[in-house]
Amino acid sequence: MSDTSFDARALRTAFGAFPTGVTVVTTHDPAGNPIGFTANSFTSVSLDPPLLLVCLAKTSRNFAVMTQNSGFAVNILSETQKDVSNTFARPVEDRFSAVDWTKGPYGSPVFSNVAAWFDCSMEQVIEAGDHVILMGRVQAFADNGLNGLGYAKGSYFTPGLAGKAVSAAADGTVELSAVLERNGSVLMLGEDRLHLPTCAMDDTDPTATLGAYLQALTGLPVSVGFLYSVYESRADSRQHIVYHASIGEGEPANGRFLQPGDVAPDRLANPATADILRRFAAESSIGNFGVYFGNETAGKVHPVARKA
Structure with a gap:
């Protein structure tokens, strides 16, 4: 413009x-x-x-x-x-x-x-x-x-925690996922077993890699925001880094938007996804978010408030 x-x-x-x-x-x-x-x-x-x-x-x-x-x-x-x-x-x-x-x-x-x-x-x-x-x-x-x-983008972020995420993911296979939100609903993929949009991490900036994947997946403008969860899954021996992201208006080319509180845990791909959606639903209701560090069953949430 x-x-x-x-x-x-x-x-x-x-x-x-x-x-x-x-x-x-x-x-x-x-x-x-x-x-x-x-x-x-x-x-x-x-x-x-x-x-x-x-x-x-x-x-x-x-x-x-x-x-x-x-x-x-x-x-x-x-x-x-x-x-x-x-x-x-x-x-x-x-x-x-x-x-x-x-x-x-x-x-x-x-x-x-x-x-x-x-x-x-x-x-x-x-x-x-x-x-x-x-x-x-x-x-x-x-x-x-x-x-x-x-x-940035209306949200707080903590550089120390972001650095910790990169360090935690330095060794082994890393997967990037997104809680891709629009007005409180989250984009989910899959039919029988629902999962978050996920791609493999390469040697470039993880937010750039994830953003490019999400835009290609949905065909809509996407903004990758703050770090949301970093955990090691003992089930697949992989590091997982999850970001909060927002998406523009329009019908996505893949996936569908669901209210996180309406998704039954037995429809989700794994317990870690269920925990992420449950935490996101709770934090969204009060506008305060955190960054989780741990494994798929136990860890700690570091509070990172989002400005109203």
């Missing part, structure tokens, strides 16, 4: 294809009260001088305070802090009661257990359409050596 009259929702979705980290930007209001908001429009700008930037919508309730203040801090959230991200993304009155924070060396609130923080003086406020760019000069910072929380 080249027309400048874009659909705002479609453009936002396209921008969301770029994976980012998640930050909370903080400062104090004139009365000394801490304020903050979740932002993923953060980037480093320069090492000499040390500059960074974040973008702020002009409609933000923090706009006046943020643009008139002498400084702000950027807290890069760690992969265990998705709840902090959600808290500061919602209109909660006392957001700071949910976090452990102190004043940074330059005065803005910095959080404990973040991947890193930067306490900045305000270098420049730049007009940018329906946003402004807050350019900050770093006055102090700390790097805690933790993995950052990721965000």
Whole structure:
């Protein structure tokens, strides 16, 4: 598309294809009260001088305070802090009661257990359409050596867990599967014994391999999202990596959409598929998802909340 009259929702979705980290930007209001908001429009700008930037919508309730203040801090959230991200993304009155924070060396609130923080003086406020760019000069910072929380396509992801999946699958035969969702229904293949769409992993990026397979299978646009399950099946001695994925409108060339809660376990190919569908049905109802690591019968779910 080249027309400048874009659909705002479609453009936002396209921008969301770029994976980012998640930050909370903080400062104090004139009365000394801490304020903050979740932002993923953060980037480093320069090492000499040390500059960074974040973008702020002009409609933000923090706009006046943020643009008139002498400084702000950027807290890069760690992969265990998705709840902090959600808290500061919602209109909660006392957001700071949910976090452990102190004043940074330059005065803005910095959080404990973040991947890193930067306490900045305000270098420049730049007009940018329906946003402004807050350019900050770093006055102090700390790097805690933790993995950052990721965000892409409307969902959180945890780079540490994704790396663990690749490591777990380094040896032996690996199969890639998808919980391919549309409005809560999941695409299933097979007649007598139903199974998730599955392909063999090759030496390329697993999400690219799976995405190409799913699009060829269904004939519809597919977006592969967050990691959903990693398990070793003792029945077939294979590693299985399952992703959540979404699909565009239209009738798929293969398979059919079923509500996961309506599929009887004895119709499924194996107990692992039954567990995946049961967990997906439960997690979908509350909008919070996790990543499972283990085997086909026992393991642990690492919570990864999806932003509403």
